[in-house]
Amino acid sequence: MKTSIYLFMLIFGSALGDLAGECDLAGYYMELGCTALPKANNTTICPEAFLCPDLHPNPNMCFYRGTPYADRSMIPQNLINNPCSQACSCSVTAGPQFDCAAVDCVETFDSDMQQECINTYELDSCCSTGTVCGKDAIASLKTCEVDGQTYKEGQPFEPANTRKSCICTAQWNGSYDDPSSCRDINCGLEIHYQDKIFENCAPVFIGNMKSCPIAFQCPTDTSKVIRGLNLKSVNAQCSFGNMTLSVGDEVTVDEKCTKCSCDKPPFVSCVRKNSCDE
Structure with a gap:
């Protein structure tokens, strides 16, 4: 029986890369090194x-991809798959967390850029690496048609139903598996939310749970579990601080526009509405 479960997890785990952009929380769990459990049915x-x-x-050390880091030690940059996370070092003074250098991109603040210019990027760059100006120069650039949108050579895009970040290139053939044009999105969960994960806080998403979380919701003194129905008959449970929830349970939080529930264990997950009237 154990051999069958192991083979299932091995095969299914290899397929998760294709499901990360289609299944809620799959990409989140993959980044944390988690493995999908066998399902009761198909x-x-x-x-x-x-x-x-x-x-x-x-609890006295930081961890990234299973590797421990002592206080003030740095993660080698070649191990960080996020170009916007630079010079990240462990700090345990107020609980384990990583502190990274701030990356300020010039294009974020340059409001005087001419309207007939576009910023261009490279796949592994956080900020723009070039600028193309002039109607003729821009018109001469190769284009990529993705999800009904047109992107110029050097412009970034994230294809729908994938967990990929891509750059339009002159050689792009429409494949999201081309490592020269696309890379897996890395949210930097353990880097930017080390302390929140340590405290069993819940990731907060907007709209759906396929993208990167925008924040984490931690339990408060007023948080209460509202028991629900486990319609999926999933035996695994979720943790929220010191609370334990079954699939279908919800937990109250202070943010009125945020709904938190045990949907896919072992983490409680939250969805924040754009408007409380929705």
Whole structure:
């Protein structure tokens, strides 16, 4: 039985890369090194629960991809798959967390740029690496048609139903698996939210749970569990601070526009509405 479960997890885990852009929380769990658990039935292609490693075996150290980092030690830059996360070092003074250097992109503040100019990027760059100006120069650039939108050579885009970040290139053939044009999106969860994950806080998403979380919701003194129905008959449970929830349960939070529930264990997840009237 154990051999069958292991083979399932191995095969299914290799397929998660294709499901990260289609299944809620799949990309989130993949980045944390979690593995999809076998499902009770095959009514859906998306995993219903995950098995995660011990992300914090030592509360006095920071951890990134299973590797421990002592106070003030830095993550080698070549191990960070996020160009906007630079010079990240461990700090345990107020609980384990990573502090990274701030990256300020010139184009974010340059409001005087001519309207007939576009910024261009490289796949592994956080900020723009060039500028193309003039109608003729821009018109001569190669284009990429993606999801009904047209992108000029050097412009970034994120294809729908994928967890990819791509750059339009002259050689792009329409494949999102081309490593010269596309890379997997890395949210930097353990880097930017080390302390929140350590405290069993819940990731907060907008719209759906396929993209990167915008924040984490932690339990408060007023947080209460509202028991629901486990319609999926999933045995795994979620943790929220010191609380334990079953699939279908919700937990109250102070943010009125945010709904938090145990949907895919072992983490409670939250969705924030754009408007409380929705």
